[in-house]
Amino acid sequence: MRPRLAPHVVVHEPAEAGTPWIVQAGQKYLRVGADMGRLLEALDGERDHEGLARRLGAPWTASDVEKAVAQLQRTRLLDDGSEHRPKGTWFKYVPPMTLQFTVLKPQWLLDRMMPLIGRLATPAGAVAAAVLALGGVIALALQTPALARSLGEPLPIAILFAVTAATFATTGLHELGHGAALAYYGGRPSRMGFMLFYMTPAFFCDVSDGWRLPRREQRTRIALAGIVVQLVVGGTAAVSALVVGRAGGASTLYDAMVVFAVSTYVSGVLNLVPFVKFDGYLALMSHLDISHLRDRAMTDARRAVARVLFGGTYARELPRLPWAVPFGLVCMVFPLYLVGVAATLWADILQSLGVLGTVLVVAAVCYLLYRLGLGARRLLEEARRAGARPWRTGVVSVLIAAAVIALTAFVKVPYTVVGGFVRDGDRIELVLAETSDVDVIGKGTEVRLQRRGVVLRTDVGTGVVTDGTPRSGTAPLSAFLPVREVDDLPMPVVSFPLRAEEAPSENYGMAYVEVGSRPVGEWLFLTYVAPTWR
Template sequence: MEDALAADSCPLLASGVVFEQAAEDGIWIAMLHGVPSSRVSRAVVDLLRAMNGETALHDLHRRFAPSESLEHFLHLAQRFRACGLLEGGRKLPPGRVVYRPPFTLQIATLRAPAIFGRLDRLIVRLSRRAVLVSVAILVCLGLLAASAQVDELWAALTTPVPLVALVYLVAALSLMTLLHESAHGVTLTRFGGRPRRAGFMLFYLSPAFFVDVTDGWRLPERRQRVAIALAGPAVHAVAGAIALIGALVLSQPVVHQTALLLAVSCGAIVLINLIPFVRFDGYIALMSALDEPNLRDRAIGDGSDFLAGLLFGGRRRIKRLDRWWSVPFGLACLTTPVVLVVFAVARIARALAGGGPILGVLVVALEVVVVLAGAVILVKALRRVLRSGVARLRFGSVVTALVASIVIAGAVIPVPVTATFGFTAHGDNVVLLRAGETGDAVEADVPDGAPVILMSNGILANEQVGEGTVGSRRTEPTRVPLEALFPITSDGATVSAVIIAAVDVSEESGSLPATGQARVELGVRSLWQTLWVTGVAMPLSSLQSGEVGKE
């Protein structure tokens, strides 16, 4: 960790920093290795240029900011170094391969300016008003089409999707993501900027394309930068609206369901992209509208300082972001990525539940990676707090108390445990299924009499279709349709499975679909037991069963 700058420190302007005057009067762009880093005033430019490695900060303070406190001035210098503008900041320009903690990996080409320059020349130029009006009309028509197809939309979400429709959907969404990012780059290029990098990335466990639009800070108008950020979501909004309108006239079942799923997916992408607490387009638009570079990092710093002071008694620091909402915004920025990752892992685990030993190992491996990454981030945060000068006795006491509280809470908080399986129904004969080829040693997983909730096996949602209780039945191998274990249908496609129990369906249940998803309620256990059973024991149970069956 970098040592804090003191009053007698003599900082030196980093070798890769140059200053470029923006189109706005009095505004300059600090460029780091050719990449815009910050929008600054002429007074800040003069201050940074005076940092020659020989002049102490207390002298620079008297010369450039005598009306400010020395503490505030030192904090400003520390921010300059954190942004890479001073030697020792260790901030390198992004290249072809970039990892950004906690869960972002980028692989890029540096030929993006030439690529988007050619794209811009190929696209017909329309006025800003014409574009906005066209987008607004299409979105309104799409909403009207959605209101006329509410039942069809829900059915598309809660029923298995044909394999061919899933292939079309993935291809369409990949194309939409490419167009989404291209819209950012083309809009920036049209306004006179240069997208320096573009490529492919893994972003919070999801594959995606990206375009680096940092050069937008050169643009003179905030609304231009906001338009660049919102150009991508506008593409998905328009695509979703067109899909909804098209679904009204597309009668072929597979095409109709694909159009509806595409519309829902595009709508979800728009909503997620507008979340301002992660580096999504909504955050970029907010940062641009407020003209606050590094908004999220500064707010996270303020939120972290607040937590450190509240828990460990850290000394009060000057806020990095001079906004009344800096601390709550920073806390939201800290917690939102955690929520998104946990939700993604839980959804992946549920979708792959009962999918056999290979998928079970994959789920557990994913969980281990996420937990280890979270532990590393937490340890680094605690080290920063400890090195910030808090009392070691209080630090140790608070950390011990927090760990003890978490351990005790996990041991006493009751949480219901459920196990997810597939089911098939032939009249009154309903059985629970797990992927695999042998069923030895699995009876204990589903005790007789345990409540069962029978649901549809949808690609994005599930709808309850019945309920019952677990009945005794000898385990035996079988083959079942693909949709009995996965939310995918394919004519004639079957998979190996194990019948692990029967289901005594309640009289209140209506007619059941031929296949679906079943959730067995296994009672109430402590939080730690629940996490272990649902996160490790259940995904690996089929692996253990297979090993027993081979003996």
């Protein structure tokens, strides 16, 4: 057998002494040691195993070469005689829930931008970026009262769309920042386009070529470049909002600039979190020079939990990192925390939108349950591979299941029906989506009325239902979303007349009906399952 590298495989020698060899197979990059790198370079199809061992010299033997070649064949790096068809790069699925659509090859654009990139990548450019980012924070602090008003009041729907478009464009600049940093260090971004990241639209730029760079600090700066762009954009918007506010006072433009600045800063800071696959994690992984840091840390954490629960003997993926287990545990839990924060901010609004909102919430809950089930299965697989005793695994699993059942049956949580209110002169109505639980609404039910902004909410009044008979009708979208100027976008509702205990000044807003406590299981059913067939 005379092994040969596959045509699509390229071997890159170390750019500097002490750095690893890089094997590029299409869009994938593998890091290998010097001995394996020399073997890969020698696979030209002219020598058999003994000939390769003679060429490579010590410590290689024909048996070593045979084992290494078998491993390379399993990873599909060798020419097997079949015609290699390069995979199309216009679409790529990245587990668990990312769909990437390539729009362009950014290298031609970055080549033309290199003079500008060179001027920005200087100490003066770094100082200017820091001044804008920190200056924006100071500018927002100087606008605290107006900031609270802008974030706590509904926006015109046109402005909300404009802020969304500006935020989307900023993510494009963010990704271009990654590509520019890679190009500055001599790499080549392979693809750029848009993606659905957990069903949220965003841009992406493939900077996998950064693995060929010799120094870890270069890869770290590439990972952080997008966040720097975001902070500069957010700072510029915040300073501009301060100027506009001082010159013309409160206005719709001012509110839009403030909301955009805050959302850009929050997005940039969130990107620094290293517990999910955001830029902060990529920067940490690059700084430590440990590939697949998060996955390996979560494996160590999962094995630590399995050892405590089920027993067994487990190997460590990252034995040299004493903090790998707690880091992995946080990585496992943090996505649930993000889902909880998002649910706190938006789940009540989505549920008040009727069937569409309910379907979105149910889809999110189903995915969350799927991830929890997948985690439980992996935990049991780790225990089985580690030699845990089946009886102990079974007993502990039953106890955990019993604890979950007890939690859902006996622990109670507040149950709230979310809707909106409409005021027409002295008449006020509670309006609910047709999928809402109207059976718990009756004469004398107390209702809390709120003004809902993009981020903040404020109590504006209270009321009491005067007639428990629901009436069908329509209500503006402003009663359910933090937007205004959408009177021509009605949605079907059921309504109940209210007597104002404390009358609101707003014509539209959110309404919350607190109807006591329910066991967790019943609460989950009423909140996420029952609305699908009401």
